[in-house]
Amino acid sequence: MSVNGRLGNYIDPESSVFTVFNIVLVLFACLAAAAVIRCLYVRNKNKRVPRRTEEAAVIGKTTEKTIWRHDPTDVTGLRNSHYIRYYIVFRTKDSGQVTLKVSAGEFNRVQEGQAGTLTFQGSHYLGFEERA
Secondary structure (H helix, E strand, C coil): CEECCCCCCEECHHHHHHHHHHHHHHHHHHHHHHHHHHHHHHHHHHHHCCCEEEEEEEEEEEEEEEEEEECCCCCCCCEEEEEEEEEEEEEECCCEEEEEEECHHHHHHCCCCCEEEEEEECCEEEEEEECC
16 A cells, blocks of 8 residues: 655555465465365366276385474474375286375385285275285
8 A cells, every 4th residue: 555645655564564464375275275176186086987906016115205394483493394105016917017105004014025906096095905
């Protein structure tokens, strides 16, 4: 908001802070909406694909770690937060190599070299039963 007075035209600092806050708020809302839309798109895409059950062998396991640095205003200093995604790579006869995101429990349960029956739908992991 411009104010005319003895000092001429200038920008009111309070309204400019408010404007910056609104821009950041709208940007955050757009990013959140994009994340929700992407999640719904992937979920819908996976539901349209038939569920598959195939003989498979575990040929690899990988993790992807994301770290956020926080600078809290308290006296404890810097803190890190992290998120780990777990992936298992399967070799199947029909689909070739398939990499699927799994939970931490499944990641720890399934070992490289195991053979068994893999069930998945699109990119969604449903289960792996080891052959006895």
